Amino acid sequence: MATINLVDLKKNYGSVPAVKGINLSVKDGELIVLVGPSGCGKSTLLRMVAGLESVTSGRIEIAGRDVVKAEPAERDIAMVFQNYALYPHMTVRGNLEYGLKNRGTPREEIDRRVKEAADILEIGPMLDRKPRQLSGGQRQRVAMGRAIVREPAAFLFDEPLSNLDAKLRVQMRVEIRKLQRRLKTTSLYVTHDQLEAMTLADRLVVMNNGLVEQLGTPTEVYDRPATLFVAGFIGSPPMNLLPVSALDAASGFDILGLPPGTDVVGIRPDHLTLESSDEPSLALPATVELLEPIGGESHLHARLKNGDHAVILSVPGRPEIEEGATITIHVKPADLHPFNRESGRRTDTAVANP
Amino acid sequence: MVENRPFLSFLTHLVLIIGVVLVAFPVYLAFVASTHGEGDFLSGLVPLWPGPHLIENYRLMLTEGISTAGAPPLWIMLSNSLIIAIIIAVGKIAISLLSAYAIVFFKFRFRLIAFWIIFITLMLPVEVRIIPTFKVVADLGLLNSYVGLTLPLIASATATFLFRQFFLTIPDELMEAARVDGAGPMKFFRDILLPLSRTNIAALFVILFIYGWVQYLWPMLVTTDSRYYTVVMGIKRLAATADAEPRWHLVMAAVTLAMLPPVLVVIFMQRLFIKGLVETEK
Amino acid sequence: MQTKRTIFPNKLLPYILLAPQLAVTLIFFIWPAMQAVKSSFEREDPFGFKTTFIWFDNYKRLFADPSYINAAGNTFVFAISVTVFSMSLSLLLAVAVNRVLRTNRLYTTLLVWPYAVAPVVVGILWWFMFNPSIGIAPYLLRGLGVSWNHRIDGSQAMLLVIIAASWKQISYNFLFFVAGLQSVPQSLTEAAAIDGAGPFKRFWTIVFPLLSPTTFFLLIVNINYAMFDTFGIIDATTAGGPAQATNILVYKVYADGFLGLNIGSSAAQSVVLMLIVIVLTAIQFRYVERRVQY
Numbered sequence: 001m002a003t004i005n006l007v008d009l010k011k012n013y014g015s016v017p018a019v020k021g022i023n024l025s026v027k028d029g030e031l032i033v034l035v036g037p038s039g040c041g042k043s044t045l046l047r048m049v050a051g052l053e054s055v056t057s058g059r060i061e062i063a064g065r066d067v068v069k070a071e072p073a074e075r076d077i078a079m080v081f082q083n084y085a086l087y088p089h090m091t092v093r094g095n096l097e098y099g100l101k102n103r104g105t106p107r108e109e110i111d112r113r114v115k116e117a118a119d120i121l122e123i124g125p126m127l128d129r130k131p132r133q134l135s136g137g138q139r140q141r142v143a144m145g146r147a148i149v150r151e152p153a154a155f156l157f158d159e160p161l162s163n164l165d166a167k168l169r170v171q172m173r174v175e176i177r178k179l180q181r182r183l184k185t186t187s188l189y190v191t192h193d194q195l196e197a198m199t200l201a202d203r204l205v206v207m208n209n210g211l212v213e214q215l216g217t218p219t220e221v222y223d224r225p226a227t228l229f230v231a232g233f234i235g236s237p238p239m240n241l242l243p244v245s246a247l248d249a250a251s252g253f254d255i256l257g258l259p260p261g262t263d264v265v266g267i268r269p270d271h272l273t274l275e276s277s278d279e280p281s282l283a284l285p286a287t288v289e290l291l292e293p294i295g296g297e298s299h300l301h302a303r304l305k306n307g308d309h310a311v312i313l314s315v316p317g318r319p320e321i322e323e324g325a326t327i328t329i330h331v332k333p334a335d336l337h338p339f340n341r342e343s344g345r346r347t348d349t350a351v352a353n354p
Numbered sequence: 355m356v357e358n359r360p361f362l363s364f365l366t367h368l369v370l371i372i373g374v375v376l377v378a379f380p381v382y383l384a385f386v387a388s389t390h391g392e393g394d395f396l397s398g399l400v401p402l403w404p405g406p407h408l409i410e411n412y413r414l415m416l417t418e419g420i421s422t423a424g425a426p427p428l429w430i431m432l433s434n435s436l437i438i439a440i441i442i443a444v445g446k447i448a449i450s451l452l453s454a455y456a457i458v459f460f461k462f463r464f465r466l467i468a469f470w471i472i473f474i475t476l477m478l479p480v481e482v483r484i485i486p487t488f489k490v491v492a493d494l495g496l497l498n499s500y501v502g503l504t505l506p507l508i509a510s511a512t513a514t515f516l517f518r519q520f521f522l523t524i525p526d527e528l529m530e531a532a533r534v535d536g537a538g539p540m541k542f543f544r545d546i547l548l549p550l551s552r553t554n555i556a557a558l559f560v561i562l563f564i565y566g567w568v569q570y571l572w573p574m575l576v577t578t579d580s581r582y583y584t585v586v587m588g589i590k591r592l593a594a595t596a597d598a599e600p601r602w603h604l605v606m607a608a609v610t611l612a613m614l615p616p617v618l619v620v621i622f623m624q625r626l627f628i629k630g631l632v633e634t635e636k
Numbered sequence: 637m638q639t640k641r642t643i644f645p646n647k648l649l650p651y652i653l654l655a656p657q658l659a660v661t662l663i664f665f666i667w668p669a670m671q672a673v674k675s676s677f678e679r680e681d682p683f684g685f686k687t688t689f690i691w692f693d694n695y696k697r698l699f700a701d702p703s704y705i706n707a708a709g710n711t712f713v714f715a716i717s718v719t720v721f722s723m724s725l726s727l728l729l730a731v732a733v734n735r736v737l738r739t740n741r742l743y744t745t746l747l748v749w750p751y752a753v754a755p756v757v758v759g760i761l762w763w764f765m766f767n768p769s770i771g772i773a774p775y776l777l778r779g780l781g782v783s784w785n786h787r788i789d790g791s792q793a794m795l796l797v798i799i800a801a802s803w804k805q806i807s808y809n810f811l812f813f814v815a816g817l818q819s820v821p822q823s824l825t826e827a828a829a830i831d832g833a834g835p836f837k838r839f840w841t842i843v844f845p846l847l848s849p850t851t852f853f854l855l856i857v858n859i860n861y862a863m864f865d866t867f868g869i870i871d872a873t874t875a876g877g878p879a880q881a882t883n884i885l886v887y888k889v890y891a892d893g894f895l896g897l898n899i900g901s902s903a904a905q906s907v908v909l910m911l912i913v914i915v916l917t918a919i920q921f922r923y924v925e926r927r928v929q930y
Contacts, residue, residue: 047642050530050534051533051534052530052533052534052641052642054640071363071533072530072533072534073533073534073535073536073537077534078534079530079531079534081527081530081531082527083525083527084527085525085527085528085530085531086531087531087532087545087546088550089546089549089550089552098532098535098537098545099534099535099536102535102536102537103536146531146535171569359835362735362835363735363736366732366735366736367732367736369728369732370729370732370733370736370743370747371728371733372791373650373725373728373729373743373806374743374746375806376746376803377746377747377749377750377803378746378805380761380762380764380765380803381753381761383761383764383765383772384760384761384764385677387764395770399772399775400764400767400770400771400772402772412853434818448656449656449657449660450657452653452654452656452657453653453654453657454660455657456649456650456651456652456653456654457639457642457654458638458639458640458652459639459643459644460639460643460644460649460650460653461643462647462650462651464651465650466796468654468658471658471661471662471666472657472658472661474661474665474666475661475665475915476913477866477910477913477914477917478665478666478669478910478913479913481864481867481886481889481890481909482672482886482906482909482910482913483665483668483669483672483906483910484889484890484893484894484906485672485893485894485902485906486667486668486669486671486672486903486906487664487665487668487674489668489671490663490664490668490671491664501698504666505660506660506663506664508660509660509661509664509665510657514657521640522638522640526640526641526642528642529640529642530642530853533642534838538644539644539646539649540649542644545711555853564751564752566753567752567754568754568756568757568868569752569754569866569870570754570755570756570867570871571867571890575894580757585761586754586756586757586868587756589757589760590756590760590868590871590872593760593763593872602764602770605760606764608902609757609760609761609868612754612756612757613752613753613757616752616754617749617752617753618755619752620748620749620751620752621745621749624744624745624748627748627751628748628811630811631751631808631811632815
């Protein structure tokens with residue numbers, strides 16, 4: 001059990017900065033997810049914590065100890081890799097034991113831990129098989145097991161579910177969450193999948209371009225995205241981002257009173273409705289381009305009459321609308337997220353992480 | 355693809371059968387010759403069917419050799435060839451594994467230079483630098499020794515490149531996982547890299563064993579003591595008994611014995627052989 | 637040059653790992669090569685007491701020497717003939733093997749083993765076949781009215797070494813052609829078949845052009861082989877004779893240096909050969925680089 005502190009952590013590849021100064025405190029037992037598009041520096045950051053990537057400047061503290069100069073093995077961490085990185089020539093048991101043997105753990109202790117991990121992950125019957133005889137999900141479990149047996153101060157997950165098919169990914173996601181709750185091991189988890197990030201995280205770090213865009217709980221980040229980038233990245237389908245001018249001609253625009261400096265507004269697809277409510281709302285005329293029923297709800301692709309902007313609505317059920325029909329879209333002023341394009345930030349209030 | 359052209363199929367097999375006969379015939383003749391007796395070659399044409407002297411000829415060659423031609427018993431030369439081929443193959447594999455490991459898994463100042471020095475060996479086959487190399491070996495006092503027969507042939511750019519190529523295909527994460535698991539460089543090499551390279555090592559061994567076995571010019575230069583003769587160079591001495599016609603039946607018995615070990619290796623390890631051959635040349 | 641994403645931090649260890657390879661290379665490759673370059677600019681007196689630096693005299697004399705020009709010509713004829721002869725035969729066999737289904741393993745096994753036969757043994761085998769007094773080939777040729785004696789007839793001797801050297805190389809070329817043919821996508825030949833192309837047309841318009849990387853690669857390898865790896869074959873069949881008719885460059889280096897003890901000339905010849913290898917290797921690697929991009 002331990003905390004992880006990153007202090008002004010930077011990494012340059014030659015003269016190209018990959019991580020541009022990250023500060024982060026992970027509390028004991030907390031699961032923090034680093035999420036962002038590929039190339040945003042999240043994996044580099046994780047690998048720096050693991051000791052697999054050198055640090056250009058800054059400090060990394062694990063359990064209060066500065067580990068910047070320490071070998072990966074000396075950092076008391078365990079890592080789960082995207083491609084599992086199981087030793088192909090060793091049995092499952094061999095894979096689990098390898099790290100313990102290297103540390104000179106006594107035989108009885110190794111056996112106890114392997115058995116325990118095998119029980120938790122239900123891989124007991126596979127202990128004597130080779131990795132290639134296992135399915136993707138089973139390999140994933142073994143990779144988790146290899147981390148668990150070490151009983152480390154922290155788990156580091158590097159996109160551990162990316163190689164699984166969609167169904168298995170959801171299932172393993174739940175298991176990882178449950179496991180982490182049960183073991184209460186401090187964890188850093190990297191993913192590019194925002195849904196995975198939302199469902200797993202105690203707190204979420206949205207990264208872009210080597211910097212933290214926003215740090216907060218999943219609900220905080222979803223409800224009040226701090227920047228345009230976060231607004232566009234978190235949520236599916238993504239938030240509609242429209243220039244203020246698109247709303248100009250809308251009836252009810254005068255009631256808005258957007259904060260000064262606002263030139264872009266964001267609207268979640270499920271905040272755009274086809275029916276007007278009792279509360280005052282904006283009415284935007286639009287043309288339907290495509291209706292995608294996806295089961296319990298439908299995605300409606302429409303184009304605003306004013307300014308020709310494409311928008312997506314997420315509407316319940318399967319509305320009877322012809323493609324090409326003209327509709328009126330309603331949105332409550334309270335559901336508008338005001339941004340400034342140049343600064344990329346919210347304009348209404350100060351946000352959690354500047 | 356389903357295609358039914360009986361004539362083409364017939365032609366295909368005909369071509370292959372002719373090819374096989376063409377490839378096998380010289381060896382068949384040699385074998386046939388090795389089963390005949392002294393007088394059977396006076397008729398003016400080599401015999402085409404096996405004769406009755408097989409065991410007798412082979413026993414004579416294996417145990418006694420032909421002392422007049424300065425050729426020791428074949429079993430000595432065969433075991434020399436075996437020893438030398440194995441030392442060369444193992445030596446090449448060992449030093450190539452180590453240097454490929456250094457080049458792929460470490461960064462150090464003279465890495466590129468080291469790579470080029472190894473690369474250069476490709477451009478200096480022993481045939482083109484015979485005399486100065488011979489001089490070096492002579493100066494080091496390595497004539498007539500296993501060391502002199504093998505060591506100068508042990509550097510290998512192709513083997514190094516093969517292992518380098520293979521190491522580059524090993525996922526980065528495997529080494530990272532091992533490091534997180536507390537394995538240092540030599541432990542990683544021994545516990546992970548060597549076991550993973552097994553097939554490549556075996557394939558390369560087949561190719562290099564053959565390479566070592568068929569060496570001719572080098573052993574001929576550095577051995578004058580018949581205790582160190584290899585079978586391939588020994589045969590030449592047998593065949594070249596200057597004035598007289600060679601004793602064909604005995605020469606061909608030696609030829610057959612000299613061919614047999616590497617040919618058997620190719621036939622029985624065909625899969626590894628093909629893998630080794632095709633991959634070392636990439 | 638590529639390494640792993642993460643590397644081991646050790647500073648000294650890589651040098652230790654490289655030491656054996658580098659030591660052997662420096663002592664037995666680089667140093668002798670430098671010696672060869674050095675003595676190619678020197679003349680040694682007959683007793684070996686004194687050497688004088690003579691610039692390019694050895695080279696000048698070499699290129700003015702008719703026997704060297706003759707050896708270069710022989711090498712050219714020999715290398716081209718072996719390459720063309722062996723590659724065509726191998727391609728034919730490889731195409732045939734690629735057409736048969738069940739028996740292709742068997743045919744492959746029967747065709748690849750000559751790779752393991754030592755060049756000098758290859759030489760002895762063919763020397764025996766063509767032995768003027770008892771060989772089967774002269775016997776058959778006599779029936780056709782051809783009198784064979786490669787001990788006297790230079791062209792016949794050249795033909796003999798070409799046949800022997802090609803025979804040895806068939807298995808090698810065959811394996812690479814088979815590998816090349818197997819990498820031609822089945823869908824392409826199927827598409828051509830649907831377009832109405834018969835087997836021969838398909839081969840020449842689709843398969844053969846796609847084989848060109850393999851063909852080019854083998855071209856270089858075969859030239860290399862014929863120039864440098866055929867020492868044993870020449871030594872066992874003709875020893876360069878008759879009257880220098882089959883003396884090729886690599887054989888001449890040996891003959892002049894070891895048998896003739898002409899160190900300066902032999903060294904100059906070595907240097908010329910090294911330059912040839914360097915050019916061939918460079919061509920081969922440029923091409924390999926290009927292939928990687930595909």
